[in-house]
Amino acid sequence: MNIVVQKFGGTSVRNLECQRQVMQKVLRPYREGNKVIVVLSAMSGETNRLLALADEWSDTPDAAEVDSMVSTGEQVSCALFAMLLKQQGVKARSVLGFQAPIQTDCAHGKARIVSIDETKLVDMLKEYDILVVAGFQGCGDDMRITTLGRGGSDTSAVALAAAIDADVCEIYTDVPGVFTTDPNMCSDARKMDRVAYDEMLEMASMGAKVLQIRSVEFAKKYNVTVHVRSTFTDELGTIVTKEDETMEAVLVSGIAYDKDQAQITLVHVQDKPGVSAQIFSPLAEEQVLVDMIVQSPSKDGKTDMTFTIPRADMKQTIKTLEKLQYEIGFEELNSNPNVSKVSIIGVGMRNHSGVAARAFQALADENVNILMISTSEIKVTCLIDDKYTELAVRTLHKAFHLEDGEPL
Amino acid sequence: MNIVVQKFGGTSVRNLECQRQVMQKVLRPYREGNKVIVVLSAMSGETNRLLALADEWSDTPDAAEVDSMVSTGEQVSCALFAMLLKQQGVKARSVLGFQAPIQTDCAHGKARIVSIDETKLVDMLKEYDILVVAGFQGCGDDMRITTLGRGGSDTSAVALAAAIDADVCEIYTDVPGVFTTDPNMCSDARKMDRVAYDEMLEMASMGAKVLQIRSVEFAKKYNVTVHVRSTFTDELGTIVTKEDETMEAVLVSGIAYDKDQAQITLVHVQDKPGVSAQIFSPLAEEQVLVDMIVQSPSKDGKTDMTFTIPRADMKQTIKTLEKLQYEIGFEELNSNPNVSKVSIIGVGMRNHSGVAARAFQALADENVNILMISTSEIKVTCLIDDKYTELAVRTLHKAFHLEDGEPL
Numbered sequence: 001m002n003i004v005v006q007k008f009g010g011t012s013v014r015n016l017e018c019q020r021q022v023m024q025k026v027l028r029p030y031r032e033g034n035k036v037i038v039v040l041s042a043m044s045g046e047t048n049r050l051l052a053l054a055d056e057w058s059d060t061p062d063a064a065e066v067d068s069m070v071s072t073g074e075q076v077s078c079a080l081f082a083m084l085l086k087q088q089g090v091k092a093r094s095v096l097g098f099q100a101p102i103q104t105d106c107a108h109g110k111a112r113i114v115s116i117d118e119t120k121l122v123d124m125l126k127e128y129d130i131l132v133v134a135g136f137q138g139c140g141d142d143m144r145i146t147t148l149g150r151g152g153s154d155t156s157a158v159a160l161a162a163a164i165d166a167d168v169c170e171i172y173t174d175v176p177g178v179f180t181t182d183p184n185m186c187s188d189a190r191k192m193d194r195v196a197y198d199e200m201l202e203m204a205s206m207g208a209k210v211l212q213i214r215s216v217e218f219a220k221k222y223n224v225t226v227h228v229r230s231t232f233t234d235e236l237g238t239i240v241t242k243e244d245e246t247m248e249a250v251l252v253s254g255i256a257y258d259k260d261q262a263q264i265t266l267v268h269v270q271d272k273p274g275v276s277a278q279i280f281s282p283l284a285e286e287q288v289l290v291d292m293i294v295q296s297p298s299k300d301g302k303t304d305m306t307f308t309i310p311r312a313d314m315k316q317t318i319k320t321l322e323k324l325q326y327e328i329g330f331e332e333l334n335s336n337p338n339v340s341k342v343s344i345i346g347v348g349m350r351n352h353s354g355v356a357a358r359a360f361q362a363l364a365d366e367n368v369n370i371l372m373i374s375t376s377e378i379k380v381t382c383l384i385d386d387k388y389t390e391l392a393v394r395t396l397h398k399a400f401h402l403e404d405g406e407p408l
Numbered sequence: 409m410n411i412v413v414q415k416f417g418g419t420s421v422r423n424l425e426c427q428r429q430v431m432q433k434v435l436r437p438y439r440e441g442n443k444v445i446v447v448l449s450a451m452s453g454e455t456n457r458l459l460a461l462a463d464e465w466s467d468t469p470d471a472a473e474v475d476s477m478v479s480t481g482e483q484v485s486c487a488l489f490a491m492l493l494k495q496q497g498v499k500a501r502s503v504l505g506f507q508a509p510i511q512t513d514c515a516h517g518k519a520r521i522v523s524i525d526e527t528k529l530v531d532m533l534k535e536y537d538i539l540v541v542a543g544f545q546g547c548g549d550d551m552r553i554t555t556l557g558r559g560g561s562d563t564s565a566v567a568l569a570a571a572i573d574a575d576v577c578e579i580y581t582d583v584p585g586v587f588t589t590d591p592n593m594c595s596d597a598r599k600m601d602r603v604a605y606d607e608m609l610e611m612a613s614m615g616a617k618v619l620q621i622r623s624v625e626f627a628k629k630y631n632v633t634v635h636v637r638s639t640f641t642d643e644l645g646t647i648v649t650k651e652d653e654t655m656e657a658v659l660v661s662g663i664a665y666d667k668d669q670a671q672i673t674l675v676h677v678q679d680k681p682g683v684s685a686q687i688f689s690p691l692a693e694e695q696v697l698v699d700m701i702v703q704s705p706s707k708d709g710k711t712d713m714t715f716t717i718p719r720a721d722m723k724q725t726i727k728t729l730e731k732l733q734y735e736i737g738f739e740e741l742n743s744n745p746n747v748s749k750v751s752i753i754g755v756g757m758r759n760h761s762g763v764a765a766r767a768f769q770a771l772a773d774e775n776v777n778i779l780m781i782s783t784s785e786i787k788v789t790c791l792i793d794d795k796y797t798e799l800a801v802r803t804l805h806k807a808f809h810l811e812d813g814e815p816l
Contacts, residue, residue: 065487075483083466
């Protein structure tokens with residue numbers, strides 16, 4: 001049994017006309033003799049409408065009840081789409097999270113998929129040719145409805161593809177695929193034919209919104225080939241898959257950026273054992289995502305600690321740390337809300353040297369000052385003044401010849 | 409564990425303000441130390457909105473998908489109401505049909521409750537003080553969502569009360585209780601304190617819309633005491649219960665009517681064995697509900713057949729029978745779309761004679777001509793010209809002194 005998994009977002013199913021277009025995409029693999037699992041989101045606007053109701057009803061709406069309520073969005077869109085297919089004479093039915101069943105933990109609002117019982121799905125696929133599965137939702141041990149968090153339908157699709165060993169998981173979206181960088185920033189941005197899981201993870205973590213990060217983790221873990229493509233054309237998009245030799249031949253695959261960053265520096269921190277924990281544990285407790293951390297070499301028993309955080313968390317972070325000034329023992333707290341991160345990403349870096357140096361030189365040639373640097377195996381990130389973000393993205397894109405896609 | 413079941417309709421839960429009022433009703437038995445099971449309908453208008461979507465999507469929407477979709481109405485209202493209770497510090501949660509579970513057959517859109525597993529409900533009642541159960545919905549063997557048909561929330565409530573052996577099942581509605589007749593027809597109509605299951609069944613089948621007929625059948629079968637009362641006041645309503653001596657002392661409990669009737673007469677039907685089946689089987693196949701049937705005494709091997717049907721089915725009925733004129737062998741088909749049924753109902757009739765005669769005399773005194781008569785153990789129905797409906801209802805109400813509620 002050849003199985004294709006397809007996922008469509010809320011915009012694609014927002015009304016009858018859109019659903020008819022989606023149906024054409026779904027009928028293509030069906031007519032080629034495949035069984036199809038279609039994963040749908042709620043019609044666009046519906047989840048927000050329901051969340052607004054919850055907020056009207058309660059200051060602190062119970063998370064389990066919110067899940068039970070917002071999951072109705074997918075319940076409706078899937079039932080409607082299944083009707084449409086049945087009207088065409090296709091053997092189809094909707095499948096809700098508890099029916100699949102998609103078992104999750106009980107962390108309402110941000111549940112994680114624990115297991116999917118493929119035997120039930122296989123049974124259903126014997127009786128039906130197309131299953132219309134509600135994305136974003138699952139079911140806890142206690143049979144209560146859970147949701148996977150925003151963008152969770154991507155994860156639903158990849159998890160179903162993994163469970164049922166599908167040939168491919170197609171994620172339909174409003175862009176043609178994954179680009180070497182944000183086309184709004186850089187007109188030379190080029191759609192990639194293929195991208196490695198790890199590259200995609202780094203891009204997603206830097207705010208590329210094509211795929212939800214957890215769905216990429218899932219795809220990597222279970223080796224699911226994901227095809228990100230456009231709802232509006234029949235052109236091929238980008239294949240997200242495990243890295244191979246051709247990918248490794250390319251030094252840099254893409255440029256990512258994140259403009260919503262702030263930089264904090266604690267000046268003249270007492271350099272004693274445990275001081276890092278004293279600084280970062282209180283921030284972790286408040287769910288502040290600290291990213292780049294640089295500790296300057298110690299001098300006279302004192303050091304400077306610099307790190308980045310999401311800009312939205314800056315006020316809270318300053319407040320928290322100032323309260324602990326005496327305890328931590330720093331002299332001054334400096335903050336800069338006008339910084340952004342720019343990264344070059346590529347699995348090819350693993351085997352090549354000089355990539356970082358070339359990036360620094362390119363930025364220097366354009367007089368872009370680098371405030372901080374952090375590197376990983378497949379990524380080099382520079383913190384810069386955010387007014388240079390666009391310039392830096394374009395410069396790096398050009399420096400690594402990303403516009404033509406040829407290995408360097 | 410003392411348990412009270414309460415049911416509220418769509419108008420009562422249509423917005424936050426209304427739900428707050430409902431909450432006061434729910435908190436009363438809770439504060440008196442009872443566990444409460446609240447059964448809710450969808451917020452008013454929601455079920456129709458969803459059904460309209462289904463009709464937009466498909467000419468013949470799949471019944472199972474419609475069920476999955478319309479059941480979201482209750483899912484939302486229950487989640488919101490549970491949030492409200494939790495906000496008050498009450499241990500409460502919503503319970504969907506598949507969670508209770510309320511097992512039904514698989515007749516989507518008009519499913520019947522097969523069983524309710526009280527052990528799960530009892531377990532939940534140990535953990536929670538108030539369960540907010542979605543009315544109208546259940547779950548088939550195949551784990552698909554079913555609905556019980558319009559007004560099914562009444563049945564949900566009574567079935568839950570039966571399963572869990574509740575002390576009382578309170579059905580809250582927009583009227584103060586069950587009346588001796590329609591107050592819009594007869595200003596002397598009086599709210600009854602008590603009414604027997606069988607009387608209620610006859611009234612419901614005649615179009616009294618206070619309780620769904622199936623819920624009364626359920627209540628009778630499992631001997632559930634139902635209290636029909638107003639959402640808007642704290643006054644006692646009407647207790648629907650098994651008949652007792654005081655009820656039997658009353659000859660007639662109420663007057664019901666149904667204005668949407670039509671009368672069909674087949675003139676000079678060949679009086680041969682099997683002719684009734686020839687007439688009524690084709691109508692049954694088309695789901696036409698034939699009610700009163702009178703066959704006149706045979707003369708020269710011919711007879712007249714007269715019966716009533718819902719007015720909406722008249723055209724179809726005439727068409728069907730005219731096609732079979734040769735086969736059945738009748739000379740003429742007469743129809744009258746302007747008739748209505750008026751009934752006197754009372755368990756007291758079982759033990760008293762002369763009730764029918766008194767009714768006929770009262771109508772005769774007002775020059776209301778009776779077109780047909782049918783009687784059951786606890787009901788006498790007269791078919792009359794529908795322009796006399798109101799007069800007939802008032803006349804009979806007065807003839808049996810229903811305005812003062814004293815046994816005759």
